[in-house]
Amino acid sequence: MGNFPTTVKHCLSYEELIQDYPWLARWLQEEKEMVPTGVKIQLIDMLSETGLPVIEATSFVSSKWVPQMADHTEVLQAIHRSSHVRYPVLTPNMHGFQDAVAAGATEVAVFGSASETFSRKNINCSIDESILRFEEVICTAKQRQIPVRGYVSCALGCPYEGPIESTKVAEVVKRLYELGCYEVSLGDTIGVGTPGSMAKMLHSVKKEVPSSALAVHCHDTYGQALANILTALQMGICTVDSSVAGLGGCPYAQGASGNVSTEDVLYMLHGMGIKTGVDLSKVIEAGDFICKALNRKTNSKVAQARGDNSMHCRMKKINT
Amino acid sequence: VRVFSFFNVSPVQWLVQVGASAGKALPQRVKIVEVGPRDGLQNEKTLVPTEVKIHLIDMLSEAGLPVIEATSFVSPEWVPQMADQVEVMKGINRRPGVSYPVLTPNLKGFQAAVKAGAAEVAIFGAASELFSKKNINCSVDESLQRFEEVTKAAKEAGVRVRGYVSCVLGCPYEGQVSPDKVAQVAKRLYSMGCYEISLGDTIGVGTPGGMAELLEAVSREVPVDALAVHCHDTYGQALANILIALQMGISVVDSSVAGLGGCPYAQGASGNVATEDVVYMLHGLGIQTGVDLPKLMDAGAFICRSLNRKTSSKVAQATCKL
Numbered sequence: 120m121g122n123f124p125t126t127v128k129h130c131l132s133y134e135e136l137i138q139d140y141p142w143l144a145r146w147l148q149e150e151k152e153m154v155p156t157g158v159k160i161q162l163i164d165m166l167s168e169t170g171l172p173v174i175e176a177t178s179f180v181s182s183k184w185v186p187q188m189a190d191h192t193e194v195l196q197a198i199h200r201s202s203h204v205r206y207p208v209l210t211p212n213m214h215g216f217q218d219a220v221a222a223g224a225t226e227v228a229v230f231g232s233a234s235e236t237f238s239r240k241n242i243n244c245s246i247d248e249s250i251l252r253f254e255e256v257i258c259t260a261k262q263r264q265i266p267v268r269g270y271v272s273c274a275l276g277c278p279y280e281g282p283i284e285s286t287k288v289a290e291v292v293k294r295l296y297e298l299g300c301y302e303v304s305l306g307d308t309i310g311v312g313t314p315g316s317m318a319k320m321l322h323s324v325k326k327e328v329p330s331s332a333l334a335v336h337c338h339d340t341y342g343q344a345l346a347n348i349l350t351a352l353q354m355g356i357c358t359v360d361s362s363v364a365g366l367g368g369c370p371y372a373q374g375a376s377g378n379v380s381t382e383d384v385l386y387m388l389h390g391m392g393i394k395t396g397v398d399l400s401k402v403i404e405a406g407d408f409i410c411k412a413l414n415r416k417t418n419s420k421v422a423q424a425r426g427d428n429s430m431h432c433r434m435k436k437i438n439t
Numbered sequence: 440v441r442v443f444s445f446f447n448v449s450p451v452q453w454l455v456q457v458g459a460s461a462g463k464a465l466p467q468r469v470k471i472v473e474v475g476p477r478d479g480l481q482n483e484k485t486l487v488p489t490e491v492k493i494h495l496i497d498m499l500s501e502a503g504l505p506v507i508e509a510t511s512f513v514s515p516e517w518v519p520q521m522a523d524q525v526e527v528m529k530g531i532n533r534r535p536g537v538s539y540p541v542l543t544p545n546l547k548g549f550q551a552a553v554k555a556g557a558a559e560v561a562i563f564g565a566a567s568e569l570f571s572k573k574n575i576n577c578s579v580d581e582s583l584q585r586f587e588e589v590t591k592a593a594k595e596a597g598v599r600v601r602g603y604v605s606c607v608l609g610c611p612y613e614g615q616v617s618p619d620k621v622a623q624v625a626k627r628l629y630s631m632g633c634y635e636i637s638l639g640d641t642i643g644v645g646t647p648g649g650m651a652e653l654l655e656a657v658s659r660e661v662p663v664d665a666l667a668v669h670c671h672d673t674y675g676q677a678l679a680n681i682l683i684a685l686q687m688g689i690s691v692v693d694s695s696v697a698g699l700g701g702c703p704y705a706q707g708a709s710g711n712v713a714t715e716d717v718v719y720m721l722h723g724l725g726i727q728t729g730v731d732l733p734k735l736m737d738a739g740a741f742i743c744r745s746l747n748r749k750t751s752s753k754v755a756q757a758t759c760k761l
Contacts (some may be wrong), residue, residue, distance in 0.1 A: 159540040296690040310757070313723025314682055342716040342753030343723070349647060376753060388674070390646025424643070424708045433672035 157191040160197045165405040166363065167201040170397040173229065176206040180217035192222040198215065207268060211242070216256045220263065227260060228268040229253040231295055234277035234286040237308075241272075250294055254378045257299045269300035270336065274320055275312030282316075285323035293327040302332050304360055307347065310340025310377070314350040321354045334358035337379050339418075344379035345387055359384060364406035365418025380419035382406060441635035443586035443692040466690035468727045470506065471714060472637070472667060473499055475526075475742070477508040477542060479699025479711055481520050483746055489523040491745045498738035499696060500534040503730045504714075511537040528555040540601055544575065546588045553596055560593060561601040562586045562626055566621040567610035574605075583627050590632040602628030603669065607638040607653055608645030609702045618656035627707045629632065634667050637693055640680065642704055643673025647683040667691035670712050672751075673702045678710035678720055685726075692717055697739035698751025713752035714740075715739060 159177075166174050176198060192206070200206060207226035210216040214419035219227055231249055232238040253269075260267045269292045273280075305324065312320075317335070324333065329347045335351040335358070337344040342414045348359050363379030385399050403422050410417045417423060476496050480487055492510075499507050509531060515522035524541070533539060540559035543549040552560055564582055565571040571579045586602075594601045606613075607621045625636045638657065645653075650668070657666060668684045668691075670677040681692055698713035718730050736755050743750045750756060 313720050315724040340753065340757045341719055342678060342713070343720055345675060346682045347719055349679045349682055376756070380675070386674055387646050387676060387679060391648035418672065420709060424673045424702070426708070 129414070153187060154413065156193050156197070158409070159190070159194050162405060162409050163194070163198045163206075165408060167204050168197060169401040169405060170197075170395070171402070172203055172396075173205040173207065173226075176208055178209035179219040179224075180209065180224075181215075195219075195222045195224060197431060207266075208257055210393040211269040212252050213255050213259065216259060220265070224265070226266045226268070227256070228270060229256055229300070230270045230272065231281050231291050231422070233282045233291050234273045235279050236279040237273050240279065246291060248256050250291075250298070253295070254298055261299050266301050269295035269298075269302060269303040270306055270309040271295065272306045274305040275307040275316050276309055278309050285320040288320055289323040289327045292324050292333075296328045296332060302333075302334055302358065303328065304334040304336045304358070306336040307338050307344075310338030310343065312337070312347050313343050314346050317347045317350045318354060321351060321356065324413075325354070331357065332411070334360060336360035337377040339376050345383060348379070348384060349387070363402060363419075364410055364422060366409065366413075370419075376418050378418075380406070380417070380421070382419040382421040386421045401427075447466075450476075459607075464688065465685055465724060466688075466726060468690065468729075469685070469721055469729060470613075470691045471504055471717065471728055472506040472508065472691060472693045473504040473696060473714060474508045474669070474693050475499070475696035475699045475714065477511050477521070478693075479695040479697075481511065481518055481747075482700035482703060482710055483520070485746050485748075486520060487745060489530065491742070492527050495745075496527070496531045496539075497697070498734070500532065500537050501731075502738055503728075504537070504735075505729060506538045506540065507638070509541055511542035512552040512555075512557075513542065513544050513632060519749035523532050524552070525555045528557060533578050538599075540599075543589055545585050547591060549589045549592055550703075553598060557598065559599040559601065560589070561603060562589055562628070563603045563605060563634070564624050565605045566616050566624050567606040567613045569612035570606045570610050573612060575624050579624060583624070584686055587631055597746065600632075600633050602633030602636045603639055603710050604628065604636060605639045605641040608640040608689060609642055611642050618653045620654060622656045622660045625657050629661045629665060635667055636661055637667040637669045637691070639669040639693075640671050640677075640735075641669030642702065643676065643710070645670070645680055646676050647679050649751065650680045650683045651687060654684060654689065658688070664686040664690070667693060669693035671702065671710040672698065672709050678716060681712070681717060682720070685724075692721075696735065696752075697743050697755065699742065699746075711751075713739075713750070713754070715750075715754040717753040719754045 163174055163176055170360055177194045178188040179189040179191050180188055205226055207228050208219050210219050210227040216227060232246055238249055243248060257267050271288060271291050273283055277283055295303050333356050335348060335356055337347045361381040361384045362378035363381045365376060365378055367377040382402055385395060385397055388395055406417050406419060406422050421423045450574040476492055492755040496507055496509055510524040510527045511518060512524050513521060538559050540561050541552050542558045543552050549560060565579055568579055571582055571653060575582055590600050604621055605623050605697040606616050628636050666689055668681060668689055669687050670680045694714040694717045695711035696714045698709055698711055700706045702712045715736055717726055718732050721728050739750055739755050
């Protein structure tokens with residue numbers, strides 16, 4: 120299974136109302152210490168209070184593969200479910216889907232790849248085989264009226280194959296969409312994309328799937344995430360994934376960063392006059408909490424700038 | 440944000456419009472002004488030996504950077520890091536075709552710079568009165584009068600002058616800064632004879648909307664070919680701000696190898712945007728820079744070892760560890 124860290128999704132509408140969909144809560148195996156269940160629950164509860172309306176709570180993968188997610192049922196059942204928030208979970212196959220539904224899941228997510236080699240190395244099967252597996256999940260979910268979100272990894276490059284043809288990405292996205300995913304999130308898994316490759320990829324994908332059903336999941340490994348997100352917005356994409364405190368490093372580059380931080384994305388959106396309904400300072404607090412619990416520094420530049428001792432903290436706020 | 444009401448569109452609609460027109464308008468070539476050896480090192484606590492500075496500049500010259508800000512002719516009392524200014528100027532290997540501007544806050548500094556062999560100088564104005572007072576102890580007007588002496592002398596000596604305006608997107612003391620005020624200061628520097636004006640987001644608070652609004656205002660007073668952006672990455676916004684600037688016709692970008700130079704207003708926070716990350720984005724967009732990224736990263740690795748600090752460049756972090 121892929122190592123997908125906590126993510127936050129922001130949904131933009133042309134009425135300038137941003138509905139933020141923070142997906143949260145899949146820890147990377149790279150987080151060496153097991154995070155206590157209580158900490159995960161508290162984090163999700165804090166995020167539920169920020170104004171973010173969707174929080175990806177956990178993952179129903181086998182605990183053999185992802186020990187960090189072994190407490191999936193406990194987490195899903197213990198979180199305080201706000202009426203304004205949705206709590207989707209990852210389900211790699213029917214077994215996981217059934218466990219998820221039994222635990223009370225009301226939305227699920229499936230993960231495909233645009234790279235054959237990545238698919239084989241990551242989940243031990245070809246892209247075609249993985250989609251057959253998801254077809255079962257999606258069909259069953261449809262019958263139970265459970266929405267399914269699709270993810271496509273390596274949309275802008277693969278750690279094994281290098282550059283990926285945008286037409287290949289479009290093909291996989293189209294298949295997931297036609298099978299019944301209400302939205303497909305395009306993942307720059309190793310963060311190698313730039314505005315140039317982002318624009319090219321989106322151009323191909325938009326020919327097959329409407330923009331309203333697309334999202335971008337940018338990694339900040341090469342510092343390109345915000346520029347890539349800006350490009351996506353300019354091309355009519357209105358949903359963005361990100362991760363509080365930029366949690367989740369890159370499993371392919373030790374010490375390098377992974378997810379873009381929610382705080383930095385929100386800062387950009389708010390600065391552009393786009394309303395999100397999200398309280399940035401509460402997200403910073405949640406980020407602060409989880410970083411203390413993990414004993415690590417935040418990856419969010421906004422959080423670093425607004426840290427306790429900084430003058431920025433006392434400055435007249437220009438973009439809040 | 441004013442630009443939106445000006446165009447009577449929503450932020451997202453405006454973004455889409457700028458993006459759509461940019462597809463045809465992105466510059467084919469961008470000039471990178473490398474400020475690491477001056478702006479970068481000036482804001483690093485560790486005092487760097489002269490030979491290390493010289494070696495850094497030489498490595499940057501080899502990496503293909505067309506402009507490298509070498510040092511600063513300010514009083515060593517104020518900026519001890521730049522006390523070896525003359526030695527550095529005389530010690531570097533000047534590559535043909537590469538420019539090595541130096542900072543000159545006043546006529547005295549200018550004269551010392553020319554004596555030491557400088558062929559290009561830089562002067563710094565501010566768009567904020569409070570910042571000007573706190574930083575250089577005088578009002579914006581007084582500072583501009585001081586600079587007029589420098590530009591006059593520079594003209595006579597055949598020395599090029601680059602102007603900087605700080606706090607263009609926000610001030611640590613005043614908060615919001617009016618784009619019209621920035622435009623006024625930029626216009627004065629340009630009329631005085633500065634061949635280029637670099638607009639500095641000194642505390643990195645700017646976002647793409649504010650950047651676009653700023654550039655709209657300034658380009659009404661100064662031709663866009665004579666403008667540059669100097670973005671700080673304190674809030675992670677630098678590359679997004681640079682991208683918007685490119686879309687609006689800017690083709691000169693300041694940056695600092697390894698992202699040297701933190702923010703003096705936020706302990707531990709970052710400052711300058713890393714040259715490696717800017718070059719990575721530009722090359723990914725098919726824009727030529729003349730820069731050899733691996734050689735640039737070598738220069739970054741060298742200076743970080745000497746400073747005993749980690750690079751602030753994400754490209755460097757990602758590449759070293761693979």
